């Protein structure tokens with residue numbers, strides 16, 4: 001898991017959504033957080049020799065160079081080339097080593113890029129008649145519908161065809177990467193969940209089960225499935 005650098009009260013802080021730490025620790029998995037620091041690059045290879053799985057969380061926009069598009073970098077939100085570089089190094093390693101991978105929000109977008117897919121720079125501008133994917137006034141209470149695909153791990157975990165999910169993203173999967181299977185989509189057609197059946201465990205969700213834990217039993221099952229894969233390697 002890689003941290004996120006934010007400016008708070010004019011100071012740079014390394015931030016991490018602590019609910020992930022709790023959910024993993026509750027399942028007997030000790031999370032290790034990789035800091036966004038220049039020096040991390042020099043020691044990353046050593047640490048990538050011994051780990052059991054990779055969780056990629058939310059964050060700012062991915063540099064479009066990683067999906068071969070030219071875009072005005074000044075238009076990106078929270079552009080952090082060092083975070084991009086560190087996360088993509090980690091993900092490529094976990095992918096090549098067939099280690100369990102779970103991604104949320106930016107994490108699913110990174111997974112898509114890893115598979116050669118492309119990203120919408122702004123879903124609300126580029127998708128015709130988009131549903132609201134982010135409510136800037138209130139991230140936590142926002143919900144929109146997703147429709148699950150039967151026969152996928154996501155459907156197995158939730159056991160129902162439709163969910164109302166918490167999302168807060170302005171980017172999203174535009175062209176699905178090779179080898180990824182869609183598991184859920186919003187009513188505007190945007191893919192909100194993917195997996196790669198050829199990998200030991202590789203799941204990406206655009207929505208946030210960790211922020212709506214009391215609403216569906218399936219939310220916990222997402223983390224059960226990931227940590228089971230991590231522990232049984």
Ligand SMILES: [Mn+2]
Pocket residue numbers: 132133144167168169186192206
């Ligand atoms: Mn959404």
